[in-house]
Amino acid sequence: MLSDVIDLLADPVDGSRLTPGEDRWQTVVSDTGHTYEVARQGYVTLCGGAGLRYSGDDASMIDARETFLSGGHFAPFVEAVTHHVEEALDEAHVAEEAHPAIVEIGAGTGYYLSHALDTIQNSRGVGIDVSTAAAKRLANAHPRIGAVVADAWSTLPLREGSVDAIMVVFAPRNAAEFARILKPAGQVVVLTPEVGHLVELREPLGILDVEEGKVDRMIKQASGHLKVVGEPETVEFEMNLDQASISAQIGMSPSARHIHPQVLQERIAQLPSTMTVTARAVVTRLGQAH
Numbered sequence: 001m002l003s004d005v006i007d008l009l010a011d012p013v014d015g016s017r018l019t020p021g022e023d024r025w026q027t028v029v030s031d032t033g034h035t036y037e038v039a040r041q042g043y044v045t046l047c048g049g050a051g052l053r054y055s056g057d058d059a060s061m062i063d064a065r066e067t068f069l070s071g072g073h074f075a076p077f078v079e080a081v082t083h084h085v086e087e088a089l090d091e092a093h094v095a096e097e098a099h100p101a102i103v104e105i106g107a108g109t110g111y112y113l114s115h116a117l118d119t120i121q122n123s124r125g126v127g128i129d130v131s132t133a134a135a136k137r138l139a140n141a142h143p144r145i146g147a148v149v150a151d152a153w154s155t156l157p158l159r160e161g162s163v164d165a166i167m168v169v170f171a172p173r174n175a176a177e178f179a180r181i182l183k184p185a186g187q188v189v190v191l192t193p194e195v196g197h198l199v200e201l202r203e204p205l206g207i208l209d210v211e212e213g214k215v216d217r218m219i220k221q222a223s224g225h226l227k228v229v230g231e232p233e234t235v236e237f238e239m240n241l242d243q244a245s246i247s248a249q250i251g252m253s254p255s256a257r258h259i260h261p262q263v264l265q266e267r268i269a270q271l272p273s274t275m276t277v278t279a280r281a282v283v284t285r286l287g288q289a290h
């Protein structure tokens with residue numbers, strides 16, 4: 001709930017502290033007098049005067065993501081991300097009693113953040129997504145998640161030096177802002193798809209491949225703000241997917257926007273009834289560069 005993380009949140013306009021309004025969490029108010037409404041579903045939109053430039057995943061993509069992830073097909077990814085967040089907190093000597101603060105950027109349905117919060121005692125999380133469809137899910141994904149609609153490419157509505165760990169799973173990375181909101185020993189755990197991810201589906205469905213060198217580019221873009229900690233870990237496994245799961249996997253990805261739904265369904269119907277499909281991604285940890 002927002003009450004678990006209010007001390008981490010900041011006014012998107014000027015970075016000042018936010019506290020609950022006098023109306024029992026129907027609004028939050030900044031020290032400088034800006035008021036932000038808390039939606040009926042429990043999330044708050046924290047964006048500056050210019051508003052949001054992106055809409056993020058729509059409701060049908062979020063539904064498809066929920067369907068696919070609830071099948072457990074990405075379990076090794078969620079286990080790996082949580083494991084790296086635990087290691088990051090251990091390395092920073094964050095005590096459970098300190099209520100570790102974890103932020104997920106582009107948190108979607110909250111699948112990854114909820115798993116981390118379930119595993120790490122006393123932790124609390126801020127789930128940030130630019131999509132209101134995602135925020136509605138996030139607000140109910142876990143009792144210790146505070147759900148916030150915000151744009152990862154703008155100033156993040158989080159207090160400077162307040163966060164123990166940031167998770168980014170197949171979502172946008174803003175290294176300068178991550179460095180600003182992280183504590184000095186805080187770390188970012190990033191899961192990035194690698195060449196070979198879903199390779200068996202690419203040709204039959206006509207979907208784009210992952211670009212070569214994605215992880216190296218991400219590390220290069222972060223330099224000056226964040227630097228790699230330890231060795232990146234490749235996580236690769238096989239999934240047995242039926243046509244409904246394949247349809248959900250494609251429906252939750254940007255491919256869904258590039259191919260007409262009818263054409264996509266016709267291509268999926270041509271596939272065997274179940275297929276072995278490779279999942280492949282890299283976990284990278286980044287800490288403060290300075």
Ligand SMILES: C[S@@+](CC[C@H](N)C(=O)[O-])C[C@H]1O[C@@H](n2cnc3c(N)ncnc32)[C@H](O)[C@@H]1O
Nearest residue numbers: 056057106107108129130131151152169170171
């Ligand atoms: C590929 S999905 C990953 C979702 C989640 N991390 C997962 O793996 O289940 C990318 C997510 O990032 C969100 N997103 C895209 N652009 C964003 C932005 N500029 N700021 C915040 N979130 C954004 C989308 O709405 C979507 O929920």
